[in-house]
Amino acid sequence: MEKKWWKEAVFYQIYPRSFQDSNGDGVGDLKGITSRLDYLQELGIDVIWLSPVYQSPNDDNGYDISDYGNIMKEFGTMADFDEMLDAAHERGIKIMMDLVVNHSSDEHAWFMESRSSKDSPYRDYYIWRSSREGKEPNNWASFFGGSAWEIDPATGEYYLHLFSRKQPDLNWENPALRNEIYEMMTWWLDKGVDGFRMDVINFISKVPLLPDGEILKGLVYGNGAPYFVNGPRIHEFLQEMNSRVLSRYDLVTVGEMPVVDVEEAMLYTGDERSELNMVFHFDHVNLGYGEYGRWSVEDWKLTELKTIFSKWQYGLEEKGWNSLYWSNHDQPRAVSNFGNDSEEYRVISAKMLAVCLHMLKGSPYIYQGEELGMTNVHFPSIEDYRDIETVNGYRDFCGSGLIAHDAMLNAIHHRSRDNARTPMQWNGEPHGGFTTGTPWIEVNPNYTAINAENVLADPNSIFYFYQQLIQLRKNNDIVVYGKYDLILEEHEEIYAYTRAWNDEKWLVICNFSDSTPLFQLPVSLASYTSAAWVIGNYPESGRNIASFQLRPYEALVFSLKQ
Template identity: 45%
Template sequence: MIKQAVKQSISSDRKWWEQSVVYQVYPKSFYDSDHDGVGDLQGVIQKLDYLQELGIDVIWLSPVYSSPMDDNGYDISDYQGIAEEFGTMADMDELIAQASKRGIKLIMDLVVNHTSDEHVWFAQSKTDKNHPQRDWYIWQDGIGTGPPNSWQSVFGGSCWEYEPVTGQYYMHTFSKKQPDLNWENPQLRQAVYQMIDWWIAKGIAGFRVDAITFIKKSFDAAGQETGIVKANQCGIDTMLKELSEQSFRKHDLLTVAEAPGVSLDQLSSYVGTDGYFSMLFEFDHIDLDLAEDGRWYKPKKWSLHDFKEAISGSQTLFNEQGWGALYLENHDQPRSLNKFIEPAGIGPMSAKMLAAVYFLLKGTPFIYQGQELGMTNTSFQSVDEFNDLASIDQYEAALKEGFDEKEALRAVGNRSRDNARTPMQWSRAENGGFSTGQPWLPSNSNYQIVNAENRQDPDSVFSFYKQLINLRKNSEYTELLTYGQYEEVLGSHPDVMAYIRRNEDKAVAVLANFKNKEVEIDFPYQVKKVILTNSSETAVEHTLQPYECFVLELTN
């Protein structure tokens, strides 16, 4: 029965991105080549050999487009320009070419739910109700002296901003400096498709598609009445199908959607055989601590069982159809060590355990810069240290709800997006070797301990990631770890996550202890050999040491 399922799951139409490992570069914090305190494209070019050494195949480059930087580049003022702080279009062309020489492809962020309010499209749209580009954005009359409705922005406050020139309100799901595009307008959609084609012609291999499930808005009586703007509204499928057919499917691309609001029963429409995207980032396993109101300072309690349930739900679906984007970190999340590991247990052992757990699931693994070093959250001493708009909003909301300043800072700091955006820690030198200038965001104080200088050490976190990459790409287990079936085991164990990847020929198990204590296990499978472990043990006994993990070949 298992063998038959395995045969059905392997498609003859295999894609290059199914066998790839993606590394996300947040350029502002990656490497500063001109020492002005801000990372840049030349900095990425200078570190390509490091990425080649790690073994990755694809760079996901966070936005470098022209932008006033209200939201760190996700407010784009020119889709076909490069922000001066990052360099020039010539630098971009050089990056694409130099990466290609090393066998590395490049994908970019595609931000088309909104633009900057400084984009020429919006500048034209706001001048006159009768302007041809007026309906490229969402404009409505207010009600009485207030906005059109009570919807809230993701970043806090009303999602409507009054524009006095024409006396109407424009909609912004995020910052008021990020007006939403009107995807109901066919001319707007065609302009977006032309821009996408322009970048593909430059040699881009695909896109991470930002906030795409927000592009459909429902204003009728059956739509949303109140609360934060909701994603994945009825009718979005028509828009996404056209986007896929008009742009993505004409090329051999990797497209990964940021898709909040997509449930498990909708996954096949998004990433199935005829899905809109190659894969999507799911949030169920990563936002376990978020309640429906999205307030960071009121974290929801969760357990390892919840994490395993979220992972197994999608992995079981991917046994039959679709493809997963495997991740624990990105620029919008705190560091995974702080999210999943208790403070006393944070270190190389637990970092390797987390790496093995997510890296060998079915899908394409994504590494966020510094994750391969074991980088951690930073410590915020004042709200003035926050750069992230969402963090500032959450802090102010916490104060309004009665938190004192110290409590609010601690609660919001634990989940601040700035935790992931501190400068990359290259060395023990000042600012972690990121820059000799004053970094745009202070470096984490632990850079003298956690950095890339010791990556040649066979016991380093970096070396462990290299082994995982090699295991996926260049070993006798490559076929299995890419296309094999997923099977959860020890599902009821409160402290251990375990699963098996299986095909006709082999079976590989991953066992991981998520606790800072020794735990007992009853693993009823015959072990053929230990493939990889983060400990000095050479065999699996009836116990696992704190944060110990094993990758095992089983007798199939």
């Protein structure tokens, strides 16, 4: 296993709009991030993944980019960006930019030229098709509801948009378009950024004929995913990107890849493949999805989670590398989704989740507020939500009668992307210290209890527990490079596994329940007669390693001795 700095790093995602507002306009900004770098340095993280800060009309909160070489005015200026980049580097923190090149904004100069005429040299920068029998070119659904096609009156043709109609898909078949993207990436890397997180990057290659997709029960539009996910030229495009840009820098790359399996991930991340360093898969965050995806809330079993994590741990053991995360800007809050966010168990279960994830093999990602134990928000009305996917989902599913209002609001409380986007809770002042103005989305009402000021004043807080885990990683190669093996595979309350590196062996035990299950050391580990306590989320107490009761949501790490 080749050692690399990004394998040893801990990443922290910042969603700029919701992190810290410096000028009272209710929107987080770059100066706000700069003002909080000391906080992140104290936590101990190595890399900030910065969600998009490029110029954008903000239809999808910055993931609709109108100018890749400028900063969104709400976030500040390029001078503010440079100041933030320098200040981060001075603290030993790297910056990984969000690269969104499956689509642009419809207000990007390329698209405005592209739609101006069928003869425009920019026409083939996007995917245009004529109507089919007076209707859309195919039956694909947009991820944000409705058709994935929008007719443009100027030329009478349709353009493809897998997301919002203001996010037309770029045509990666066009080498001139690819050249422009590579030049833009090079410009940012020469400026000093340290890598890219690539948004839905496995969507960039489409099957040229764009066939119809299967229409699922009760829906109007078809599932086009088989024809644009991991498409026919995806590896060719990424290898070209690597050759032209990525290989020239010491950087980190991670591809967001919905509907990717382990075998495909090995192709994307294998050292000899010259593509990317790691991928974000969605297998675990899709647990509990039902007939209508995230808007169907169903129970899931711990054995399902263990199967998913283990599949990826074993699959990328020799080739490739795992990215480890519980939540991000598109997912519910970790402690609400995988732990227990009740007053009694929120802190202890958040620490348990931290142990479970950070002791796995791979690079861990902390989403802003995770180190505070921030929770989902239960806004009472759909009018309180800002996320385009949530608002359109309510319109489509409730409007059609597929999901009743109460059931849909329950699903939104569980799954809306706005759960992750409520402002960072810094203190107990109005709006959680996020802004002196009116926030672009309301702060979670529990900010008076759950905030950074409180956790920094509490030596037993989730924040300092994360700090300890990060230091363990920095001081012990076994955490980064050790071999993973699952034990107690069928247990529905305990997730336990070992890590092995050279002559060391660590045992990780996590109780995912509020009960007190009995842990019994399996026969395969019977030769280990003693254990040294490494870290735990309850006060250390002497245990007979062979058999003991776990406390609710308890997490323990032992160094085993023979």
